[in-house]
Amino acid sequence: MATLSDIGVAAAINILSAFAFFLAFAILRIQPLNDRVYFPKWYLKGLRCSPLANGAFVSKFVNLDFRSYARFLNWMPAALQMPEPELIDHAGLDSAVYLRIYLLGLKIFVPIAFLAFTIMVPVNWTNNTLEHSGLTFSDIDKLSISNIPNGSLRFWTHLIMAYAFTFWTCYVLKREYEIVASLRLHFLASEQRRPDQFTVLVKNVPPDPDESISELVEHFFLVNHPEHYLSHQVVYNANKLSELVNEKKKIQNWLDYYQNKYERNPSKRPLLKQMGFLGLWGESVDAVDFYTAKTERLSRDISLEREKITSNPKSIMAAAFVSFKTRWGAAVCAQTQQCRNPTIWLTEWAPEPRDVYWENLSIPFVFLTIRRLIVAVAFFFLTFFFVIPIAIVQSLANIESIEKALPFLKPIIEVKVIKSFIQGFLPGIALKIFLLFLPTILMIMSKFEGFISLSALERRSASRYYFFQFINVFLGSIITGTAFQQLNNFIHQSTNEIPKTIGASIPMKATFFITYIMVDGWAGVAAEILRLKPLIIYHLKNFFLVKTEKDREEAMDPGTIGFNTGEPQIQLYFLLGLVYAIVTPILLPFIIVFFALAFVVFRHQIINVYNQEYESAAAYWPDVHLRIIVALIISQLLLMGLLSTKEAASSTPLLITLPVLTIWFHRFCKGCYEPAFVRNPLQEAMMKDTLERAREPNLNLKGFLQNAYIHPVFKSADDDKIDVVMEEWEEEPSLIATKRTSKRSTPLSSKHGRSSFSSPEANKERSKT
């Protein structure tokens, strides 16, 4: 077991590395060359121009103003200055509410830590059970519940504290849910007219021998929503077209690369071995000509494919976006069942155009349920058989077994600093590397499962990731870390023994989790701000591919928050904090430092870097709330287990009421606030409709909506036309001037749904129906 000084060494290392990251960031950030890496958000909003355009030659690339180096941490207060309403305007509600999760961590754990250190730590410290027990122990254990003798009356303190912590957490959670719900409703209400307010996604349109999908949809809604139906937009199966477009983009990059090469060295035309592995053999051809020809061929293929899609009725999927004359009509259609067969004509709120995940729009109901089954089984195996490699690595990452396996390393390992280093670092790093592979797999699973919006995909992946982390990081570390050989016995233990076993090992694992928090939380967050990967890629692209200012814009990779990985990580800290609050309060300051640091760093990143692909108006909050509740219940069960091993059995009935009350609290909150995240109240819709009718009686809504939901691939070829169309709309009288209009100069783009406007071909198809 690691001692206090081991922890000290690990803390020093991690603080130093965090500091090094910050320093590197501070220096790299103020170099004009890196401006697009560290401030891409502002470029995308069109509020920042390239510093390369003016000034002396050297100062274009290197910052020579040495005073600015002295203020190297001044980004921190800057990040905190922007008030929340402005932040919502600037980065969207998703990002602003995401920051509130960190704030929530601080709100929960700062008072808890204060209480724990003033009341519980003295109670624990003033015993000497451990000293008399003959066991090896560290000073950390002296501060923990382990130091209280079995059956002591002092456990009443912990019991009362458990109640206090639960009530405080619930209180904060309820207030936060309330705030977020009202933020969301306010955000939705104050927003400008958006196509998704009027649009409903209809899935599982049944096939009809006599009518095309488009006719069928029109007739169905004309009959069943006669006063509200406005228009609809069929969905094309454009997966092949997307592939072609992506390929063209890749070829275009190579073409740019060789053209750049040629321009820099005009004496020699770049050659290329046409065939074979890595261009090692085959006939040499002129690279520029080769790729130009290839690009042209692809362009031809693309326009052919596009023609084919729009003319072939078979490429129309059994889904459609149906638009209504009023928000009220759309709200009604989205919330009701249309047909007596509940597996066809399924309606739901259309996601934002850029939030749509097009590939999944037409999966029949039966296949959806089968896919869910397959994914559930696959996820089960992924979760429960991933335990084994982690356990092996962790049992190796223990000094004694390393010495046994590789005895020649013994002299090196026995050096005190190295020993501390290995003990403090290795288990955390092993875990972290394993977890790197995971999000991609989980995302693929969610996609296979058939969700139709990016936000839903991310939410689902996040909950899977959290479950995985709970089983493998939390439980895995607690059980295998202490006694891997006990795992097998553990499966055969009694139901009421499980919380006991886990509860009893919790105090022993405190030091492990402290190092984990420092590696993953402190240093990890600090590394986030450096953006090493985007930095390198940007400079590579900049050097090889970029020709115009527009290319440079495309070379930027602002990235996103990454809800599917970020949120489960935060949740793990909530879990650790709640579990250890009673048991080993010394862990709390480490968690508080994490929350504070992450809050500042991510606030900075959200303001300056990240560019969200979609805006779901904080639709993920019910998940966040639920997971904190689950963490709370787990902490209560484990405390119950721990106390029952401490012969404080009289506390059990009092402890059982805690999870009951917590579950009840969750159901109460769910009833009060969750509908705000799922449904759309008719009152609101009617209010906005009435207002709009009064202010703009001659609104051409049909024109506004007609091409909103077109597959993004249809527009990639005619970027020019967009601006024309866009400006047409911008000319309409707009009531509330928001900063969103700034996208006129540089459209806020995202990977999947760059634009909401369509190709002329698609328009043709529309007018035919």
Next chain:
Amino acid sequence: MATLSDIGVAAAINILSAFAFFLAFAILRIQPLNDRVYFPKWYLKGLRCSPLANGAFVSKFVNLDFRSYARFLNWMPAALQMPEPELIDHAGLDSAVYLRIYLLGLKIFVPIAFLAFTIMVPVNWTNNTLEHSGLTFSDIDKLSISNIPNGSLRFWTHLIMAYAFTFWTCYVLKREYEIVASLRLHFLASEQRRPDQFTVLVKNVPPDPDESISELVEHFFLVNHPEHYLSHQVVYNANKLSELVNEKKKIQNWLDYYQNKYERNPSKRPLLKQMGFLGLWGESVDAVDFYTAKTERLSRDISLEREKITSNPKSIMAAAFVSFKTRWGAAVCAQTQQCRNPTIWLTEWAPEPRDVYWENLSIPFVFLTIRRLIVAVAFFFLTFFFVIPIAIVQSLANIESIEKALPFLKPIIEVKVIKSFIQGFLPGIALKIFLLFLPTILMIMSKFEGFISLSALERRSASRYYFFQFINVFLGSIITGTAFQQLNNFIHQSTNEIPKTIGASIPMKATFFITYIMVDGWAGVAAEILRLKPLIIYHLKNFFLVKTEKDREEAMDPGTIGFNTGEPQIQLYFLLGLVYAIVTPILLPFIIVFFALAFVVFRHQIINVYNQEYESAAAYWPDVHLRIIVALIISQLLLMGLLSTKEAASSTPLLITLPVLTIWFHRFCKGCYEPAFVRNPLQEAMMKDTLERAREPNLNLKGFLQNAYIHPVFKSADDDKIDVVMEEWEEEPSLIATKRTSKRSTPLSSKHGRSSFSSPEANKERSKT
């Protein structure tokens, strides 16, 4: 352990008692005197007249046609003759679908029994493990899985059978769900215009300082459903009025009693001791005068209270029935969220007027959640502390312990017949007596929980009752029966040991459950048809209270199916059948006999006796389906436990996939069919609206709806007016002539919601708003 001959004795006793019940029924049934006890349904429908009115004096009371005694079982084919559509017309869909549950039992278990007896029984029988084991065993055990040696390859038969049984059960379940869903939709579609098709119940209307509830509701819906809102009906808090009316009815009964007494013996006016316990002391008064005065006082109080309720705005509850111009409008309002605060303006489909449980209409959201918590905790204690008395009784009801406790009884008990009798009967009866108390308690719990319709109350009570039976009858009998002292050890067993322990004791409890089925199932069902309690009460009332034909009508107590007790009982048989199908197939014939007998008996009762209080159009089917699925999963888990004790561990992976597939199947069915029971498709609503508009363009819907949802107590005083109002409506052109019009002569009434028409006072109040 009971032997085959013990079972034979028990079977003989139960068959004889069932036969005796049938014989008694056959004789009592054809006495004209009992006609109203055994055919009340026909009287209520107005299709049968009192046989007392004509014929010779003696034959008025006693059937002298001796030929009719010879055909004493001819009610059975008669009960089976009525075709299902006519049955739905006659008794409602609820009753018709309720019978399908018994039929479902036959559909599932007859083929299963056939398979089990042709394949599994020979496989079990051709071993002699038990003979070599030295244990005592009966012939029944030779037919069961116990007779297969540990680790035998013959377990593959059971494994394959488990798959076959699961697939067959799922197939039947799916088909049945499909049929019931389409029956429901067809029933709803073919029904005449009913007020609940146009009406939505709005709960949690927020208080407003400036407007009355009625104004508030009107304004809210005029604003948010401007094109569809028609009218509304506020809900009065008439609980005190109901009490007064009930008291008056009781007093009226006493008055009738004394008047009858006086008429029979006019020489002596009946006296009554005015005060004190059971009228034992105090001043004597003339009973008729006393009760006449009391009735008059109560009548005055009632009209005062009625005046008070209609004039006092505080007696208006925060709920209302809102009616719409179209079914489409109502369907939309019921399925959508109205207000941004999801705890106010809650809308849901209005139950049928006679289905409304008026007392619960205005419970605020917060109280509702608190009530749910309280009931959940109370139910937990009820369920888990009820185990103890049953266990005590059962351990007493075992020959050895009786002999030990009461040694002087030994010579009597040791008589072979008596011994068999005790062993076969006692445990079943002890259980049955315990369970008699339960439904009332569970119903009170459901009422406290705040459900707003009788059908929901019964559904909830049924699921609680089933859970209770599962824990206490099923698990309780299996575990405590074999080894009450093991119960304590059992709590401390491992998770994977629990199915093993239960699974291993299942074969041993087969004989217990066989006797239970015979007592509870065979004899119990046969006793149901005799209607002993209603018979006695009817004759008492007839003798003491009845003066007019109308009184006699009120003296009838047709009763209802009693979904809250009947369905969980059937479910217990499903559970037993599915669990024992693999283990001890000899149990199956007993269950099949139960289902067949119960089907015939309840079909007879539904046709001739029961009068449902409400019609929920088989809204309970999802619950029925779910519980059979749960039983299936339990049977799979227990089989897994049993086989793992039999050293057939290689079967475990194959057995684990069974519950996974079953759960998936359930989710699939839920997605496909459940919405038909919960939501109302807009397409259907629109279709009926359009049809109606075309056929009856001048329909006065407002008049039709205006008094549909008035508290039943407001109309109890003016029965006369109802007929007038009713006939008014009957005169309207009605499109589909159904047998429902037969209620014109004798209205089909029910306990809680006799009528849908209101008092003049209430009308006055309506016209004011």
